């Protein structure tokens with residue numbers, strides 16, 4: 001059973017720590033007495049989340065500005081953590097390339113026919129290479145604890161194709177790289193779950209559907225029709241699943257992709 005001390009004396013790393021969902025992941029861990037390490041490439045975003053978390057009374061938080069696509073920078077960070085006697089128990093691979101559907105573009109954006117290959121490479125670097133590197137470096141450290149949890153934040157688009165009609169009013173498409181990254185994360189999850197089972201490191205994925213974030217009315221109207229529960233996800237609704245997957249309450253679960261999408265993917 002989860003209690004407020006379920007993760008006492010543990011450390012949880014959250015990548016993309018300055019972002020929208022990272023704040024919820026951090027709250028989920030902090031609520032269970034876990035100390036949190038937030039990593040982000042964007043110093044200002046990191047600072048904003050830290051201030052918000054501090055204002056809620058949480059203090060066991062460390063922040064590091066690091067690019068997760070750089071193995072050298074991550075190795076350097078792992079040394080710093082070791083020097084501070086921080087051996088991670090939990091890693092949440094959450095960083096992603098922000099794709100905002102609110103950006104109206106004059107040019108047709110993200111159409112496959114003229115998709116920007118630099119964007120494609122950047123998206124895969126952050127979503128896949130970054131998750132691979134963090135798992136390799138921090139997962140290796142976890143072995144010292146004799147157990148650990150890696151949680152990959154995927155998306156409902158790890159199991160279904162985007163419905164491109166959702167973006168038509170924005171003259172945009174969901175980028176092809178997003179589907180590739182999210183499906184790829186499930187491959188990484190399955191691979192590591194068997195590879196490190198003997199080290200007692202459980203590896204799962206969490207696949208949220210779209211989260212309310214001031215989207216346009218027309219988009220909300222269209223997406224509701226695709227979701228049996230007839231609404232998007234409220235950001236704080238993710239916390240309970242994070243807590244379940246990061247604690248011993250899910251001690252027999254590994255290699256799974258938990259889909260939190262209001263039923264969208266079963267239609």
Ligand SMILES: NC(=O)c1ccc[n+]([C@@H]2O[C@H](COP(=O)([O-])OP(=O)(O)OC[C@H]3O[C@@H](n4cnc5c(N)ncnc54)[C@H](O)[C@@H]3O)[C@@H](O)[C@H]2O)c1
Pocket residue numbers: 015016017018019020021022039040041042045066067068069094095096097098099126130153154155156207208209210211212
């Ligand atoms: N928001 C949603 O509706 C939604 C739905 C399903 C899945 N997701 C997934 O959840 C995760 C978080 O989404 P979010 O909405 O909080 O995004 P966000 O854009 O708010 O946060 C992502 C963070 O990653 C950071 N980042 C980017 N590149 C980095 C790098 N190289 N090194 C370190 N940090 C880097 C960014 O600076 C940003 O703070 C993403 O993987 C996203 O695909 C989001």
